[in-house]
Amino acid sequence: MKNLRTKLSILCALTLILSTSACKKFLYEEPKDAPYEQTFWKTSKDVRSAMAGNYALFRGAITNKNNRYYMYGDAIAKNYFTIQYSGDGLEGIQTGDFTFQYNLNSLANYTLYYKSIAMSNTILLKVAAMTDAQLSAENDAVAFRNNTLGQAYFLRALSYFMMVRVWGDLPIVTEAYEDPLNAPQLPRKPKAEVMKLIEDDCHKAINLLTWTYENSGDAKVTANKGAAYALLAHLYLWRATMSNVSSDTPNLVDVNSADTTINTLINRGGYTLTDTANYKNTFIGRSSEGIFEINISENTLEGSNSSIGGGFLNESYVKGNGNNPRYFVVPRYLKDHFATTTDIRYTKGFDVTLPDKPVCLKYSNVTYRNPGQKLNPYLSNNIIIFRLGDMRLLKAEIALYKGDAATATSIINTFRRRNDPNPVLVDNGLSVSDVMDEYIIERGREMYLEGHLFYDLLRTRRYGFIVDWLPEDRFKKEGFYWPVDPALFRNNPFLKQTTYWLGKV
Structure with missing residues (x-):
């Protein structure tokens, strides 16, 4: 009993440190003390506790600071919903001015994501080193280890994906430092390198995870192959159109990769669209079309x-x-x-x-x-990160990038017929550009307040329809990215401010 209390107190302390500390080395957790190393990472129960802590850290990263997941993905698009003044200046983000002090110190600070990444790195290091005998409480020690490692790779990839769309270039941390206070401070790496890491981590997760869940309670709210495929599809489409914003021509290699990825997900994942009679059940969570969600139940x-x-x-x-x-x-x-x-x-x-x-x-x-x-x-x-409706609708975007307006029209009209007894359908024979306009309207209907709409507008170059603070010249300067909180520069001389915000913050 004493040993169990020690383990639980150590895990709680670790999670608290990772969640809340303003440590000197902002990318990493505080050093682990000797009792932690001696008493933890000995059994599969320890592993399960650590992984639960990792999901909690990720949830904290996307919900902390006024539900930042939705602030980045929906709110800054402004003309979807209005933030009323409440004393903190949060509404300032809807004018494209991210320099309000409160917003700089909260939404412009990416520390919480790195807390989750640090936990993923620790899990990857420690669990890979555990023996089958230490995991003997499980029915299949090898399968359990693989599943745990796959989830850690997925959560690391998802954390970086959330950040690369907000800041572009980022420090890349893939090592679990035993003594973080003596770990090197790192500069921001080009977004291309960050996206390559996300891609590689997704592939590693896919190879380690399965389509099914050992425990029904884990369904939807922990990662499986479907979650990793969904993340990979979004990564490919983001990279296809946002790697070089001076060009409006998508990279068809990435577009085709997204297409293949979504096809595999749809054909093998076993997901089905929620019946429209139970529309709101999708957003309660764990519906038949949920792919990956954050548990808020x-x-x-x-x-x-x-x-x-x-x-x-x-x-x-x-x-x-x-x-x-x-x-x-x-x-x-x-x-x-x-x-x-x-x-x-x-x-x-x-x-x-x-x-x-x-x-x-x-x-x-x-x-x-x-x-x-x-x-x-x-x-x-639940916070719905990926669901089947999203994936099916992305197929229309892929078709448009390939110049196939007819297929995109059919997909959009399928959504309209499904959801409306009196649908206004897209006419056949429209140009790719005109169908893209209809597509972004359909994404706005289907994906409202799910953390995707601003990124949809950027990818498709339809931001001018909705985001009145983002003219084309600012877009070309990558002025949609956020600045980095100046507080993060105090202990890391290698950091550089986001280009657009140099001299403005």
Whole structure:
């Protein structure tokens, strides 16, 4: 019992350090003490605890600082939803000015992602060295080791993918340092190298993971082959169009790789689209079309009282929220994206009772921890990172990059027929450019508030439709990337500021 308490206290301490420390070497965790090395990494239970900690660190990285996953992927596009002033200046990001002090010190700081990467690196080092005898509690020690290593590679790749779209060039850390305080400080590496690491890690994960889950409780909220294929597909499309923003011609090698990757995922993953009658179940989580999600479920008391969805919900949905929530849907978005009001994504996704401040209902699975008095509301909606609808719709984008407007038209119209009894279909025979316009509208309907829309606009060069703070000349200067928090330069003389923000921060 004493040994178990020691192990648990060590794991908690490690996770706390990785999650919260403002350590001198900002890329790494604090050094492990001697008891940690002597008592941990001895059994499969230790490994499971460490991996659970890694998922917790990643969840913290994307939810910390006002739900940063959605701030980067949706909010800065501005004309999808509005952030109302609440004293912190967060709304400043919707004008393309990322220099507000609060935003610099929070959203411009990538430390939390590196905490998760550090844990992945540690797991990769330690678990690879464990013997089959140490993992003997498992039915198959080799399979367990492979699965754990695959998940660590996936989480490292996903962390870097989240960052490369936000900052471009990044320090690359793949070594688990036993003494981080004496580890070298590292400069930013070109984004091409970062994306190559992501690609390699995805392939390693795919080779180690399986399509199925040993435990049903792990389904969707831990990585399997499908999660790694989905990440790889997004990486290929981002690299195909964003490696060189001076050109609007996609790299067809990467486009074809994305196509092959998605085909494998669809054909072998066993995913199916959620029936439209159960539309909102997709966003509660663990639906038939979920590929990879971050667990935010009240079933395990991991719901959120500060999620992005809760920021939209007014008094009609959450007692005590009032009728002036922090976020509201831009009415122009609804007008531009829904030609009819019979689309299921409109009828079940939005409340327009207050027409000037529509409510997004995508994440509105509210649970009160004190249900009798309706107190302590928590949202029980997983963060959907990848799902089948996303993958199927990306097939239209791939077709357009190949000049195949007819296939893209068919895919878009399939989505419209599926979701709307009175669909306004894309006409056959339109040009690739015109169908791309329709595609980005369809992505806006399907993927609203899922952390993808700003990146969709950048990839397809349709940002001018929505993002009024991003003219073409700023785009060509890569002015969509974020600056690096100046606080990170204090202890690392090798860092350089993001090019566009030199002299501005």
